[in-house]
Amino acid sequence: MSSYVSVSPLAGAIAAGRVPRVAVVGAGLAGSTCARRLAQAGCAVALFDKSRGVGGRMATRRARWIDADGAVHHAAFDHGTPAFSARSAAFQAFVDEAAGEGVLARWEPVMAPGSHRNLDGLALWVGTPDMPALCRHVAAGLALTTSHAVDRLVREADGRWRLWAQAEPLGDDAFDAVVLAMPPAQAAALLAPHREDWARQARAVPMQPCWTLMAAEGGPAPDWDAAWPQRGPLAWVVRNAAKPGRAAPDDGLNRWVVHATASWSQTFLESAPDVVQPLLQDALAQVLGRTPRWAHATVHRWRYALAPRSESASPCWWDDALGLGACGDFFTGAGVEGAWLSGRALAGVMAPGAADAAAA
Numbered sequence: 001m002s003s004y005v006s007v008s009p010l011a012g013a014i015a016a017g018r019v020p021r022v023a024v025v026g027a028g029l030a031g032s033t034c035a036r037r038l039a040q041a042g043c044a045v046a047l048f049d050k051s052r053g054v055g056g057r058m059a060t061r062r063a064r065w066i067d068a069d070g071a072v073h074h075a076a077f078d079h080g081t082p083a084f085s086a087r088s089a090a091f092q093a094f095v096d097e098a099a100g101e102g103v104l105a106r107w108e109p110v111m112a113p114g115s116h117r118n119l120d121g122l123a124l125w126v127g128t129p130d131m132p133a134l135c136r137h138v139a140a141g142l143a144l145t146t147s148h149a150v151d152r153l154v155r156e157a158d159g160r161w162r163l164w165a166q167a168e169p170l171g172d173d174a175f176d177a178v179v180l181a182m183p184p185a186q187a188a189a190l191l192a193p194h195r196e197d198w199a200r201q202a203r204a205v206p207m208q209p210c211w212t213l214m215a216a217e218g219g220p221a222p223d224w225d226a227a228w229p230q231r232g233p234l235a236w237v238v239r240n241a242a243k244p245g246r247a248a249p250d251d252g253l254n255r256w257v258v259h260a261t262a263s264w265s266q267t268f269l270e271s272a273p274d275v276v277q278p279l280l281q282d283a284l285a286q287v288l289g290r291t292p293r294w295a296h297a298t299v300h301r302w303r304y305a306l307a308p309r310s311e312s313a314s315p316c317w318w319d320d321a322l323g324l325g326a327c328g329d330f331f332t333g334a335g336v337e338g339a340w341l342s343g344r345a346l347a348g349v350m351a352p353g354a355a356d357a358a359a360a
């Protein structure tokens with residue numbers, strides 16, 4: 001990723017007593033963090049997301065089903081990031097503060113025998129009571145528009161931006177600056193008319209996919225909480241209720257979230273869900289070493305799950321003349337922490353006061 005960072009005019013506007021209007025598109029951790037810090041620095045920020053809520057890939061899906069006896073069952077599956085860790089002192093301080101606010105908790109899973117991953121002694125963290133809790137906390141109080149996918153950025157004659165969705169302007173507001181905080185392929189589509197060079201770089205980022213199984217089954221619970229199998233199609237197997245803050249309904253069912261490896265997911269990327277689901281159910285049965293009595297199962301395909309590690313020269317993009325920026329995990333590839341660092345960096349470049357802003 002080439003470096004393209006210059007001094008922002010927004011800081012000048014703030015210093016002159018004018019309130020710059022900024023649209024942040026994407027309310028995952030990168031966008032929420034950037035938006036919060038810009039608001040703290042004095043910008044009027046509007047946050048947009050195509051989903052029904054914030055969180056992005058820090059996601060929890062709720063399910064409800066009725067069994068053959070007419071009993072209603074509920075489940076919550078953390079089907080995006082299962083957990084994350086903190087390496088940098090800055091992110092650790094943010095994590096500690098969020099834990100103090102009750103929206104994150106340390107998770108110390110009992111690992112299945114043979115689980116292979118080495119965490120370098122780092123702690124695992126999860127949102128509580130669900131994964132989007134962290135982004136809800138960071139974005140609390142910001143103007144938020146959900147369920148609208150921005151499909152066009154229009155720069156008007158006066159240099160201000162309007163967001164478009166489904167061939168219409170999205171609201172009446174014009175913005176001094178726009179931030180894109182989404183996976184690179186999605187950002188590329190919006191960037192292309194304005195910064196084709198950025199769009200080209202974004203399109204070239206080889207994001208890794210992930211097929212995820214969410215399943216409930218009756219059978220004895222194992223004496224472990226999570227597994228990192230050494231072989232086969234699975235990367236993560238998590239008993240969702242084993243995470244802190246998740247109440248498990250007392251219906252005798254285990255609720256599992258199962259992430260396939262990136263290579264397996266790539267192989268089956270274009271396969272139909274009804275092809276993938278039984279394969280992942282079989283793989284979970286193998287890990288459990290028994291035949292589950294399935295009560296519920298569904299799969300989700302993350303086309304852009306994980307960004308590759310990158311020695312990117314810049315943690316974000318900012319074009320001062322256009323008032324256009326981008327942030328997200330793909331700048332560094334360091335997962336949740338990388339998303340936070342990128343969102344924070346972009347806010348700091350756009351409005352230097354944001355660099356010192358407290359909290360998120």
Ligand SMILES: Cc1cc2nc3c(=O)[nH]c(=O)nc-3n(C[C@H](O)[C@H](O)[C@H](O)COP(=O)(O)OP(=O)(O)OC[C@H]3O[C@@H](n4cnc5c(N)ncnc54)[C@H](O)[C@@H]3O)c2cc1C
Nearest residue numbers: 026028029030049050056057149150182328329335336339
């Ligand atoms: C299955 C899985 C496992 C993972 N495991 C780990 C792990 O173990 N450790 C770790 O650190 N990280 C892990 N990650 C990665 C981590 O979740 C991401 O790095 C991080 O959440 C990215 O945050 P972000 O804000 O950059 O992007 P996102 O969270 O993707 O947020 C982007 C947001 O933009 C929105 N959006 C996109 N296009 C538009 C549009 N046109 N208009 C409006 N809104 C739009 C999306 O709805 C989304 O909410 C995992 C991810 C997945 C999916």
